[in-house]
Amino acid sequence: MTNRVLVYHKVDVRSEIGITVVKPDQFRRQIEFLLSEGFQIGTLRDVYQNYPDGKRRVALTFDDGYENIYQYAYPILKELGITATVFLISGYLGKRNRWDANLGGIHFTHLSQQQVVELVQNGWEIGSHTVSHRCLSGMPVALIRMELRDSKQYLETTFGREVAYFSVPFGKTNRQILEIVREVGYRGVCGFFPFKYLNSPAPAEFIPRLAVYATESLSALKRKLGSGSELRYEVTKQNVINFCANATILVNSLR
Template sequence: MTRFETANASPIPILVYHQIAAAPPKGAPFRSLYVSPSAFARQMRWLKRLGYQGLSMSALLPYVRGEQVGKVVGITFDDGYENNLIHALPVLQSLGFSSTCYCVSQRLGQTNAWDAALGIAPARLMDAAQLRQWVAGGQEVGVHTRHHVNLTQATPALAKEEIELSKTELSMHVNQGLEHFCYPYGCYHSAHIDMVRQAGFASATTTQRGRVHSGADLMQLPRVPVLRATTLAVFWLKVATRYEDRRSA
């Protein structure tokens, strides 16, 4: 076991959400990535009732490193949507949960322009002041590059800039250490793992499905997707069973 590997005794799920909002009309691209505010609240209350603690990546790391043991779930949000602040934050606060929202440093206060070519409707992203509200509410900001680039399509110099400067830029807006990275689109090469590690990040999450098992690379952590159609029964399967682990291939 190296210092870059996990050592948790039991599998730990890291949930990933995108937008916490009503879904667009049927047929809209990537409609599955919208989770309604009521569904999100039910899922979080269910975790609390069953004794789980929802944690940000910083709070979760002692568990994935095997330094602490407990019934925990990582909670992450990709992209930094304003609707995360509006709909998710009050629920998280009411339950005493923390989470990590991976933000795109050069798109604060703008929209998810990287999705336009796919026909996905624009949605507002948190601005700097709202990020500070997020942090003041007990939550964490993570790093998701400067422009939400596909690192595998970028030159090495550009990829390095997107990784390193995004951390610098976001740190100017929030009084919080930025130690956690998320690969946009889940796309990366081994060279990008090295760049993330060299930039001083303590963890990096992917779109690889599955719970975190002992021996996993802290720079390639899998996650559990929560989608619009995820019923409470399936949510339980994803969190508490091998349901997602079997989909890791």
């Protein structure tokens, strides 16, 4: 049984036109479903370093570090005895997002330093999601290195924990990013699940993830953790959605 890694973005009662907001009651149903299916759920560190082999394991991750994770997801997970990994944008702690295309006019605030301290004290793991959430593809190497290194150093100094994992903004990784990930000292890098790794092994540091989108059913969730044609279906879906999400990058670059 290979490990599977899920990524959420926003858990909130508010809706936006995008597809990344999962409602709190839906989130609870999904997590309870995974538990009822016998999955062991935890942080990336738990799943990759601490859990014994032979279990059905799922790492739970959150990208962007929105405050709604603290408000809605954290209390549910705490009640269920589950911890998760949250990928923070080091330049945005406590600030409102400016980098998102802001569909629907809703502003989402990022976690404050104090909220992250509480998550860490309760067993959550923090990862880096760069300093600025700019798209790394096509960026000069020195700037990519700065985004990966400075965010890691800042988060480790601020929260006193190793930042072992990195998540690529907009999900797309490449050989150059992988090299810098190794050089800067991360244990792994999270990105979207490309087709090529359905049939061939991924580089050792690469952690393919599947996103959970708004209004997805429990059977969709189950497929993401399955194999063969079920997994292929979900990887295809994510690649189609990712293609559309590139519009966010375009919109941002035009502002």
